[in-house]
Amino acid sequence: xxxxxxxxxxxxxxxMRDTGWEIAALLVSLVINIAxxxxxxxxxxxxxPIALFVLTLILLQWLYRRPDIMVAAKTLAVFWLTTAAxxxxxxxxxxxxxxxGSRASALxxxxxxxxxxxxxxxxxxxxxxxxxxxxxxxxxxxxAFRSLAAALVSLFVRAAIRAERFYAALLLKGLVE
Amino acid sequence: xxxxxxxxxxNFSFERNRAVLQNIExxxxxxxxxxxxxxxxxxxxxxxWCLLGLLKASGSIRFCGEAVSxxxxxxxxxVFQNPEDQLFMPTLINDVALPLVNRGLGISEAQRMAxxxxxxxxxxxxxxxxxxxxxIGERKRASIAAALIASPxxxxxxxxxxxxxxxSARQLADLLAQLAVTTIVTSHHLDFLRTITSRTVVLSKGxxxxxxxxxxxxxxxxxxxxxxxx
Numbered sequence: 001x002x003x004x005x006x007x008x009x010x011x012x013x014x015x016m017r018d019t020g021w022e023i024a025a026l027l028v029s030l031v032i033n034i035a036x037x038x039x040x041x042x043x044x045x046x047x048x049p050i051a052l053f054v055l056t057l058i059l060l061q062w063l064y065r066r067p068d069i070m071v072a073a074k075t076l077a078v079f080w081l082t083t084a085a086x087x088x089x090x091x092x093x094x095x096x097x098x099x100x101g102s103r104a105s106a107l108x109x110x111x112x113x114x115x116x117x118x119x120x121x122x123x124x125x126x127x128x129x130x131x132x133x134x135x136x137x138x139x140x141x142x143x144a145f146r147s148l149a150a151a152l153v154s155l156f157v158r159a160a161i162r163a164e165r166f167y168a169a170l171l172l173k174g175l176v177e
Numbered sequence: 178x179x180x181x182x183x184x185x186x187x188n189f190s191f192e193r194n195r196a197v198l199q200n201i202e203x204x205x206x207x208x209x210x211x212x213x214x215x216x217x218x219x220x221x222x223x224x225x226w227c228l229l230g231l232l233k234a235s236g237s238i239r240f241c242g243e244a245v246s247x248x249x250x251x252x253x254x255x256v257f258q259n260p261e262d263q264l265f266m267p268t269l270i271n272d273v274a275l276p277l278v279n280r281g282l283g284i285s286e287a288q289r290m291a292x293x294x295x296x297x298x299x300x301x302x303x304x305x306x307x308x309x310x311x312x313i314g315e316r317k318r319a320s321i322a323a324a325l326i327a328s329p330x331x332x333x334x335x336x337x338x339x340x341x342x343x344x345s346a347r348q349l350a351d352l353l354a355q356l357a358v359t360t361i362v363t364s365h366h367l368d369f370l371r372t373i374t375s376r377t378v379v380l381s382k383g384x385x386x387x388x389x390x391x392x393x394x395x396x397x398x399x400x401x402x403x404x405x406x407x
Contacts, residue, residue, distance in 0.1 A: 095271040112265060112267070166262050171250065172229070174279050175275075175279055
């Protein structure tokens with residue numbers, strides 16, 4: 001139930017137009033996200049990648065002279081709410097609820113695939129960034145940024161390869177057309 | 178003996194003028210366990226993907242006398258090199274039961290059959306755990322259980338001993354030796370192939386350079402050297 005509520009709010013946030021409501025939703029989603037972690041320090045650490053992403057987004061908007069802070073706010077709110085929802089979904093119960101041919105089953109399987117693929121990507125990204133930090137100990141400078149860019153490109157390539165194999169496995173199980 | 182798989186004149190390339198597989202021809206009889214060996218980049222995994230129709234190759238691939246189609250895929254089991262590619266459900270029992278549920282079997286019956294299969298592979302006690310919590314050897318066995326649950330007529334294994342220690346590889350070999358299903362296994366783990374296969378095809382640079390009884394192939398040092406295996 002909390003997962004469904006968080007997901008519903010995330011959908012509502014995506015369509016919001018009012019700045020006041022948007023700011024309120026941002027604060028609520030922050031509280032919900034921290035509550036889902038049950039630890040402020042863990043929640044803060046988990047927020048780092050999305051914070052970096054949003055900062056990059058704002059920087060690009062500023063460079064192109066099209067500042068729209070609400071896009072960044074919406075991104076943060078939707079991310080915090082959906083990740084909280086994912087943490088609250090009772091995955092084991094969901095898997096037991098799969099019934100062949102039903103629309104709900106297709107949605108459950110889709111959520112399970114997303115969760116599994118996300119966890120693979122998190123592990124891959126962790127390994128890649130760890131390997132990079134061993135090879136390039138400096139946090140700043142030409143090689144640090146260049147290697148980070150190369151590592152991210154490599155992550156996308158790995159993600160594509162894993163997605164291809166994953167799709168093949170689903171095809172063999174008869175789960176995709 | 179009935180031919181399960183017949184491959185004739187198979188060619189495949191990712192890019193023009195750079196052939197990955199060239200003029201591949203072999204047959205697999207019912208109940209046979211065929212090994213495909215070759216060094217890194219020889220084309221072993223690509224060949225498996227072509228056999229499944231996941232990569233479009235030229236030439237002929239006949240499975241039980243028919244071209245490989247979507248219907249035929251349901252009768253072929255595949256164990257991927259990385260078990261994470263095929264085990265994604267929250268519990269192992271759901272992972273193994275899923276192909277049966279997807280084919281219309283009731284969830285309780287599918288789970289009973291899955292538990293039975295896991296029991297045969299020594300994984301009964303782990304049925305309620307997610308695959309991510311298991312050792313790599315256990316995950317390999319679990320992916321074999323998932324591939325076998327729908328009683329396939331042909332089982333393909335891509336580098337099953339990758340990342341396994343010696344003991345786990347031996348346990349896996351013992352397990353596969355007991356299976357009564359036509360099997361194709363790619364590997365460059367020669368001792369493993371010696372244990373489970375009766376016939377071996379040697380791939381080198383996308384071509385078959387030898388095809389014969391496993392003991393003869395593995396005793397031919399110059400052949401293994403030419404295939405970058407020793």
